[in-house]
Amino acid sequence: MFVEALELFKIMMVNPFVKPDNYTYPSVLKACGGLGRINDGKMLHAHLTKAGILSSDVVVTSSLVGAYAKCTMFNYAIQLFDEMLERDVACWNTVITCFYQDGQCEKALEMFDEMKKAGFEPDSVTFTTVLSACARLLDLERGKTIHGELMRSDLLYDDFVCSALVDMYGKCRCLEMAKAVFERMPQKSVVSWNSMVAGYSLQGDSVSCIDLFRRLIVQGVKPTLTTLSSLLVACSRSADLRRGKFVHGYIVRNNVEPDIFIGTTLIDLYHKCYCVQSADRVFEKMPKTNVVVWNVMISGYVTLGHYFEAFELFTEMRNVGVRPDAITLTSILTACSQLGTLGQGKEIHRSYIEGKLDSNEIVMGALLDMIYVFVIGSLSSIKSCDYYSGHAGETSH
Template sequence: MPQRDIVSWNALVFGYVACGKMEIASSLFEAMPERDVVSWNSLISGYLHAGDCLKVIYLFMTMGRSGVVYNWRSFAFVLRACSILVDCDVGIQFHSIAIKMGLDRDVDIGSALVDMYAKCEKLDDSLLLFRKMSEKNRVAWSSVITGCAQNDEFFKGLELFKEMLKEGIEVSQSTYASLFRLCAGLSAFRFGSQLHAHALKNSFGSDVIIGTATLDMYAKCCDMPDARKLFNSLPNHDLQCYNAIIVGYARNSQGCEALQLFSLLRKSDLGFNEISLSGAFSGCAMIKGYSEGLQLHGLAIKSTLTSIICVANAIIDMYGKCRALTEACHVFDEMEGRDAVSWNAIIAAHEQNGNEEKPLSYFVSMLRARIEPDEFTYGSILKACASQQALNYGMEIHNRVLKSGMGLNWFVGSTLVDMYCKCEMMEEAEKIHDRMKEKNMVSWNAIISGFSGQKQSENAQRYFSQMLEMGVKPDNITYAIVLDTCANLATIGLGKQIHAQIIKQELQSDVYIARALIDMYSKCGNMQDSQMIFEKAPKQDLHDMECHDLWLCSAWLWS
């Protein structure tokens, strides 16, 4: 060109930026005789897309010193960089500059600020800014709803969505994705399925991003049939879509299905990442598939993904559940960096394999490494104390639990109840159980089983009655424990009531319940019903022989 102006220079810089060739774009930018706001914004946007957020901030500040006036795009880019870096302090400084220039009222800058504060975990500031915005477009609404999802403020996000619909704002792809995340966080299956219908009505049925978010919602709401149906219906699958279905199956204890989907992923040209691999290892752990786990471990080593903490954690968990403790320890020892999950995995592996002294030594090492224990750590350690009846250690850990503020956590509370029960400290177990604000099936079973094990059947039945009064539905373990107390007390009347409830809940085919019913009726002298249940009992491997021996022994004793 015999003559070049700023427009032609900008066009060339923008072209190289669009192609991702930042070195050439930067050298052309430096060669420009003059630069305007478009020149600077083009280069800044290129580095933002390249992921070099520090360079974005540096260029933004250099741009200001050069005398070029910022526009809304300049602020949108730099605030996005602050969001990615989760650097609120720098973001606040840029917010101040926008206020001084009178640009903070711009809807695009306002949306970028709402997004920045939310991603920096300053949701209150994000919501305050959003409420003060005189104009709110689709991007602003999407930013604030996404912020609620990212900060686990699920109800607040859904309330804002209702407001958004009342304002007549059209729902975007990113808003749908965030809403499905909100539903997943609340396990709001019904609302999630209605939202799915809403997305289909708005012609988003073939959208892979929305499809993946919907699939993840169904999986987290424990509805894997609908998740799989949706997966099969999508015209295209990306890696995130495969990851959602694999992890969903693993979380819902469907290990075989998780491995089948991972196999399908391997046959595609999408490759796999640490999330896919972690989900597959969890699938192996579910089915105790040691040989499958070994093959996956080889694949992980070959792909160099074993250096990623979440993958190494999943491998330790898999080996622990497959009773390969030596391999689990080897993986743990080779880890360069460890987080709380790593320590939890190795502690649980030892506890699950009956090595009850090691969890305590690992717990001490974890504290020395300045890793803060969480509820899963305390759960595994207290289980180990219960198994070896290490009451002194258990009481020390109980004190630490109280100091950490987890004393009322249902999971930790249940393991404390179980530990004190197995250490024959029923009074302490009762205190903890009664103080728990949230009681679930695990905690009820722990206290009922504890009294039953201590031959205090009356107390076990008393807690069973309390459980029913609070509207908690018993499971097969609860029924088996209480039937055992009926057998010990020869209270056939209560036993028959429980039997009727079992039939109503269609649990009579459960092996443990069948054995408990046979024992209860025989010990209460009702051999006819005992024999009838034995004849109808599920014949599963060794259990039918155990039931048969139990019935013959009872018949001989009570005849």
């Protein structure tokens, strides 16, 4: 109840008989971070600096670092951390997480090493974050090293740590190790099931994914949208229509409200399996405010050679006010090149130069491909005309 906490704190601040102490501030800072109220956090920062509390209380300072991180003010969080004379595990975790969330995974792993050199013992939060960094970097060797450190600690059976291990091994395509960690887990939460399913999904192994799904249901674990999305991705990658329909049937029978990932993956699955009508039905039921939904339909039509349907959908997309992006243009320009409609391709290119999409490498590649196809076609026509003209001349002679 972050709002209520801050309201109470404001009343407390004007109360002449009671003042906040070092136990109050961490809770208030947590509320600021939870609500994303960076201005309140900065005001509190100024107050704490004037009162001399930041230099004397590591818990309060660590909480302020956490508040800045929650508000995605990573630079402020890291700068404050660098100025701390005394640190605790919580602030190390916050800074490691800052680097990870900012996409600086190598830096997160560097901070992990510095934390250990400084004599701090990593906890479950630390290991979960650094294993996630290894997964994002696809750094299997570093992940194995961290796994070795875990073998010597009491955190090997922590659910979040094990799930991160499974996820890391899965993303690094080391499924035997992922399975070994997963099967040793005494309690398997839906997070760990999802990590394992996602690992097989990356390989397009729909058989193993569905086997895991059946086990998950038997053990009474309720699948999430992430579970279902990973299952459908596996079926789509392997063009496994039968198992894909099984998952779709589960979604319908259990009144699961599909999100955009499930909807678009279903469309992709049906297109890959040449079930255009099924893809159309899924598309009709989806909200059409997101360009991704239109892209997957247009791309599917183009892949199957239904170029006129792709053009119709492209026109409808613009009519409802959804702005095409680079992926849309790439698909529709491919259709132009296949139909030989250079004029229409030029018109599409001209219409979206203002959106600066012409500088996109993918769009430029599609444009070049269209022009190349047109030029080759024109040259072929000219050669054919020359051939027949020559023979006609021979005949007349």
